Amino acid sequence: MANWVAHSLIDGIRSESGLDAEHLPAGATPGRPVSQPLAAQAAARMAAICPGGAIAARGDAVGVDFVHCVHCQRCRRPDGDLAWREDAQWGAWRDAASNPLPHRFRHSVNVRYLDAGACGACMGEVRLIDAPPYNLHRYGIFVTATPRDADVLLVAGPVTEAMRLPLRKTYEAMPEPKRVVAMGVCAINGGVFGRSFASIGGAGDVVPVDLVIAGCPPPPLAIAHGLLLAAGQLQPGRGSDALEP
Ligand code: SF4
Ligand code: SF4
Missing domain, CATH: 3.30.70 (Alpha-Beta Plaits)
Structure with a gap:
């Protein structure tokens, strides 16, 4: 512990700036x-x-x-x-009726992520949100292994036929209130995979999607932006221009 404190004092803070910072380091997001x-x-x-x-x-x-x-x-x-x-504000509410989790969840949100058939890149980005450079724990957002504890379901990939039932069961196992976030173009509308004998398209065809995080794949800061919107830590409108008219 003493070593960790000493390293922090000598090396400075290694996590990215918060999403309210105006400056984002070059390369943190492809834009x-x-x-x-x-x-x-x-x-x-x-x-x-x-x-x-x-x-x-x-x-x-x-x-x-x-x-x-x-x-x-x-x-x-x-x-x-x-x-x-070149920003990371890629999250947007699905429609005008969507809203964040109630205020009591603002600093305590458990996220269950589910690979419904992703190519691998989306899940690679999701795994980074807990890593020291992004450190989503600092906002009170944690990853959980069980849907019984989850407040937010983060879905990646087009939904394959094999994952239709697990996705539905995961959603139904989550307690209320809950929110569903479709991450990446595939989870939003099937993306490059579209609909086929093996893919039924986006997550919205199986469960009600509240929020989308565009991109292919979205970088970790964009995922963080979407999750902070779901938790109510960013006010609606901060990322609403991710969906251009
Ligand atoms: S998919 Fe279309 S909008 Fe997106 S980067 Fe390619 S050309 Fe541009
Ligand atoms: S959105 Fe792009 S990165 Fe994510 S699963 Fe689809 S093809 Fe892969």
């Missing part, structure tokens, strides 16, 4: 494309190259529906024509 003015020809070109159907040309502007963005980066300058925002 995300946003709606912006753009010449009509370039706007049409960007819409045409987007594999996720996230970009819509609207005259002299583009609209970005970030929920459909698979982060291929084709639209990003200098190869593409779009400027990106």
Whole structure:
């Protein structure tokens, strides 16, 4: 313990700044494309190259529906024509009726994460939220192994046929009140896997989704942003622009 304190004093704080900090270190998040003015020809070109159907040309502007963005980066300058925002505010409420957990959960939230068929990258990012650089414990957010203790269900990946029942049972085993967070494009709408004989699409087809965290995969700070929204530690609206009109 004494060593740990000494190291902290000598080396300084190693965790990332809180999400309320204006500055994010370069590379902490890859950023995300946003709606912006753009010449009509370039706007049409960007819409045409987007594999996720996230970009819509609207005259002299583009609209970005970030929920459909698979982060291929084709639209990003200098190869593409779009400027990106380099923040970690990627979480957004599913609709106007969604709301955070009650106030008593503000500093004590247990999260059960469930791999419903993810490629591996989303789960790799989730595992980092407890690591020292991100340290979500400091906000009172903990990972639990059992749905009986969980307040938030964090789902990653398209839902495979094999995981449809486990996802449903996990949700039903959780006590009220509870919130469901779909993490990554696949959990939101099936992503690049879509619907097939093996995949039924997004988590919303099985359980009621309250909040989405866009990205493919979302980086740890983006996941933290979504979980803090679910816990009510960030006020609605802080991340609402993650869903561009
Ligand atoms: S980064 Fe996203 S918005 Fe841009 S082209 Fe790829 S899928 Fe489309
Ligand atoms: S959203 Fe992207 S990273 Fe996450 S499971 Fe789907 S393909 Fe993999």
